[in-house]
Amino acid sequence: MATQQFSRRTFLSTSAAAAAGVSFLWTPEMRAEMPAPVIVGPTDEKLDAFITAYMPMMNAPGLSLGLTDAEKALRAAGYGYANVELRQPVTTDHLFQIGSITKSFVALVLLQLRDEGKLDVQKPVLDYLPGLPIVTEFGTVTVHHLLTHTSGLPDNLGLFSADPAARLVQGFKPGEHFHYCNAGFDILGLLAEKLDGRPWRVCVAERIFKPLGMNSTRGVITTADRARAAVGYQPYWDDQVYPRQGKLAAAANMVMDDTAGCIQSTPDDMARYLRMMLNGGKGPGGRVVSEEAFKLFTTPYIKAEEFSPTSSYGYGIAVDTLDGHRILRHTGGMVSFASSIHVDMDGGVAAFASINAMQGYRPTAVTEYAVKLLRADREKKTLPAVPVIADPMDVDNAADYAGAYTAPDGSTLEFKVDGKRLLLVDGARMIPLQRAGGDAFISASPSTRAEYVFAFGRKESGKEADAKKKQPPQPVIEVSYGPEWYAGSRYDGAKEFHAPTEWAAYAGRYRSDSPWGGDAHVFVLKGKLTIDGGPLTLLGGALFRMGEEDWSPLTAEFLHLFEGKTRLARVAGMEYWRVEVG
Structure with missing residues (x-):
């Protein structure tokens, strides 16, 4: 059976929603009342038409937008609500957490230090930070490897464990694979602090924020900025799989200085930052980094298809093409914020967008359409049409999954098609399903709480060489729901x-206290141990490799066997405790 695509980033759910706070769900009335900025031209009109349709479809309470060219800011705007309970509109003064876009700031700070002769990116990081809790059995990790996500270290959230003996262990030779690694950028933040001699928040403010005039931006996330920050929202029931249009709740406040993603900013300030990129590393007062350093920053070192099929990765930034233009791009995902940047280096325009909810994926559709509009306007060409936003309930190939499936014990699951809708037959009820990605679906019924996804499997395509050829999809032959497996007629x-x-002893439900954690479901499916549908491969004892790649550095370990059950799972460096609450 085809297993779900697995990575730490897709595995991590959001954790406990705040007990207090208002629940949020877009209604036609709220959509009609949604605060929106003033439209000043045809470009704004088209972009606003797209955003006002995009937000309810993504179930995003609010959105922050910043647009610029190489000379000046073109627009800063807020849409929707910074605080739903108070019906407080998003303004250009609200701070939004930009997540992993922070990584580009880390890279630029380190490139400044390189310009000053304080850093050699090709030197082993252990030469600078000899006490790091890492094991480099596959090869030396340089600063370059960390900047490009090619170190071989696992993508753990958190470098230092409660277990003083715990180490981050490589899974492959540095440089061989792209494996997104937040822990690597936490290391780079520590390196910046050591070489600069100041805490990260001061270092980045003095080196990047102040020279660019980013006076509202904060280098860390703290409750001291709560009054200026937009409220973030996350799933109301965080212990279940949830549809995109599911109810949201205000997330708990966060305090964070991990340099994998700890910057808060405004659209005006982010426009200033992107303008520096459009000018090749120059700010209003001169160069932020040298020409040579900016070239290092934007060189495509390794393919990074996690961003797009055409993406590569530079130093803390993805390098890609869009309509034949060279672009820089990145996204940022937090517990309750999602952000995106597109910088069209050839077209001379750039866009930033952030939403105050972690729904669907990042707002890349907004920033991509924005740069297309700005470029067309700049070149005096016809403005591109407003993209059609697909209804998340539409399943164009719903017929692929229709039919009855039977479990070994004789129980059945049946799926039917109604137009573009895929429905689960539950007695007299028809439960609508929403695609969660690939051949996986979740219940979209507001009255149905579901622990698992419905993961359909297709017939294998045969030889590996044949599988790589573009061909029609193989027929669906099976479906699973957690540990339950059902075979189709084919x-x-x-x-x-x-x-x-x-x-x-390992199977069961585990939960993390980390705001990045949430629930993890471990179960045996078709004779294989899995964690939330992702395969586990035994390495020895109770230690397993996560994912399908034989080089994956991510691991899961089951500890504290008591009365026939393990009580702790250490998953991608985080601790999850067994819970049995029904």
């Missing part, structure tokens, strides 16, 4: 599966 494989008896 399935002709084995129907009895066996797993080591000790794995029964």
